[in-house]
Amino acid sequence: MGQLTGRVDAVVLWLARSERRLVGIALLRIVIGLATVLYCLADYSRRQFLWGPHSYNSPAVAGKALPHWGFSLFLVSNSQIWFELLFHAVILVSLAFMVFGGRALTIAQAVLMWSLHYRNQDVLEGGDNLAQILIIFMVFSVSNAYFAPGAKQRRALMRRQSGPTIGTALHNLAAYLIVFQTSVLYFTAGYWKITGTVWQNGVAMYYISRITGFEMSSTYAQVMSSAFLGTAICYFTIFTELGFPFAVLSNRAWVRKANTLAIEAMHLGIMVCMGLVCFGLLMIGADCTCLRDEDYRSLYLRAVRLKQGVLDRLRPPLAEFPAGAALSLAGAEHASVSAPAPAPAPAPASASASKEEDRAHQA
Amino acid sequence: MRVRLGSLLALVPVVLYTAACLVYNAPASPARNRVDSTAVAFMEPYFWQDWQLFGPTPGDSNSLVYMEAQVRLPSGQVVQTSPVEIEGAIDRAPRGFRVNPTKLPGIMLAFDEGAQHYDQAATKIKKLPAAQRAQAQTDLDQAYANDFLEMQRFMSARAESLFPQDRIVAVRATFKTQPIIPFSQRYESPAPKEPIEPLMQTSWLPYVAGVAQ
Known part of the structure; x- marks a missing residue:
């Protein structure tokens, strides 16, 4: 009995001691806000046709399509003013959520996003489905510990708190659910693909690239006609999707980073080649939560080192003799051979050396 | 004590969601069919999901x-x-x-x-x-x-x-x-x-x- 209590305590302590995946959840917050703004702006001039009170999808029909317990604030009234107010509120709240985060804005974002999605379910993509679920979990998480005004102070406050708290436990459970849901998504998507003959044959990308709704350029369709490339992309998609949950669980940081980067590259391709910008963005946001905070720290340090290396290579080599010194040397030689040549001015060299030290210190 | 109890209470819906989500997304099978209705009741409407995403067969x-x-x-x-x-x-x-x-x-x-x-x-x-x-x-x-x-x-x-x-x-x-x-x-x-x-x-x-x- 005592052993069991000890184990339970260990689990609770692990859950409630410190917040995890703060960077990933902050990135997810930014992406959900941005994707919702883009979703509204993509059809801003057609908003009456898609979501308005006189839309082809009439409020009465949209109301009947609502599931049990489903809701949409857009269906509360058929007034034009109400629609305009609410539609612009979605944009403004999404912007505020993207910038500030926080629990109140997360709840507002969840209510408005669900309302917009349930107003017209014809124009939803898979990414919206994921965002609808993840935003519910985000209500219990700390989404503004990074990339938000006051984030530094917030982190300092979190570090100062003594002992485990329920709030921390709720955040970590929400983070777990976000990562779990994303992993289920990829594993399920990979499973369904691997059971399909066209995916096994490596020709699925050929058919997808020829569906007119997803054919953003004829070049993409031409490239996917290649048997080798098409097969490589089909297999790459299946392997990265099926491997996602295992990569997330891996203790090796490079496995987690490599799989996340691979799957994000896949979504960038979907955004560019298939025109599913909001879908790709939301998926990238969800992928971001699958890296740990220490992964982001190491990626950041690597990026800083890379930038430093590139800058060092781009910087012209330090002149041995600054232009002024060379001129004065030439002048002295010309004036009198016997006169002692002035030493090259040491100031610029020492200034640049101290700058180097500063940069190294900063790095 | 309060943290311990609160955390354990919060764990219950999380464990239930984990189980329901796995059943909900599993392919059809006799085992799934036995517990499917419970999982659906837990997941819908707010956690409704479909991740086939061009699988198993994209449109031809x-x-x-x-x-x-x-x-x-x-x-x-x-x-x-x-x-x-x-x-x-x-x-x-x-x-x-x-x-x-x-x-x-x-x-x-x-x-x-x-x-x-x-x-x-x-x-x-x-x-x-x-x-x-x-x-x-x-x-x-x-x-x-x-x-x-x-x-x-x-x-x-x-x-x-x-x-x-x-x-x-x-x-x-x-x-x-x-x-x-x-x-x-x-x-x-x-x-x-x-x-x-x-x-x-x-x-x-x-x-x-x-x-x-």
């Missing part, structure tokens, strides 16, 4: 939607326009602004999916004993009533934009499919012409005025 055909309208001439005579294919233009609309493409093709995808499901159900009804057919067809039409209302309003708006000067009386949509050229024939010259096959045709639906453009 493109849909075509032809719209016709009945138009009343100033003389009072009602004439029928020739069919206009409207899906191609809507599917190409996202290319107009690639940075943030329009979601309009989603409407056509939803209509095409509805038409396909309706067609499959109608085909099954034709195989039923004659005595059951009429009732089954009525039930099917009832189930798809909202889809047809959407189509009616959508086609009315399209007809108005195509024939702005005319008095439109009714609209009709015909759904057809054209298979994508098979992978094995992709380099054949001349390119094989895949046949366009009819899928479903709506009846003449009265024109609805005032739908936003």
Whole structure:
């Protein structure tokens, strides 16, 4: 009995001691806000046709399509003013959520996003489905510990708190659910693909690239006609999707980073080649939560080192003799051979050396 | 003590969600069928999800939607326009602004999916004993009533934009499919012409005025 209590305590302590995946959840917050703004702006001039009170999808029909317990604030009234107010509120709240985060804005974002999605379910993509679920979990998480005004102070406050708290436990459970849901998504998507003959044959990308709704350029369709490339992309998609949950669980940081980067590259391709910008963005946001905070720290340090290396290579080599010194040397030689040549001015060299030290210190 | 109790209480729904989500997304099996209804009750509507995402088989055909309208001439005579294919233009609309493409093709995808499901159900009804057919067809039409209302309003708006000067009386949509050229024939010259096959045709639906453009 005592052993069991000890184990339970260990689990609770692990859950409630410190917040995890703060960077990933902050990135997810930014992406959900941005994707919702883009979703509204993509059809801003057609908003009456898609979501308005006189839309082809009439409020009465949209109301009947609502599931049990489903809701949409857009269906509360058929007034034009109400629609305009609410539609612009979605944009403004999404912007505020993207910038500030926080629990109140997360709840507002969840209510408005669900309302917009349930107003017209014809124009939803898979990414919206994921965002609808993840935003519910985000209500219990700390989404503004990074990339938000006051984030530094917030982190300092979190570090100062003594002992485990329920709030921390709720955040970590929400983070777990976000990562779990994303992993289920990829594993399920990979499973369904691997059971399909066209995916096994490596020709699925050929058919997808020829569906007119997803054919953003004829070049993409031409490239996917290649048997080798098409097969490589089909297999790459299946392997990265099926491997996602295992990569997330891996203790090796490079496995987690490599799989996340691979799957994000896949979504960038979907955004560019298939025109599913909001879908790709939301998926990238969800992928971001699958890296740990220490992964982001190491990626950041690597990026800083890379930038430093590139800058060092781009910087012209330090002149041995600054232009002024060379001129004065030439002048002295010309004036009198016997006169002692002035030493090259040491100031610029020492200034640049101290700058180097500063940069190294900063790095 | 308070933290311990609170954390353990919070763990309960998380464990339940984990189990329900795994069952909900699992492929059909006798084991899943036994617990499916419990998982569905837990997950829907707020955690409804479908992650097939082009699996197991992505579409191997493109849909075509032809719209016709009945138009009343100033003389009072009602004439029928020739069919206009409207899906191609809507599917190409996202290319107009690639940075943030329009979601309009989603409407056509939803209509095409509805038409396909309706067609499959109608085909099954034709195989039923004659005595059951009429009732089954009525039930099917009832189930798809909202889809047809959407189509009616959508086609009315399209007809108005195509024939702005005319008095439109009714609209009709015909759904057809054209298979994508098979992978094995992709380099054949001349390119094989895949046949366009009819899928479903709506009846003449009265024109609805005032739908936003």
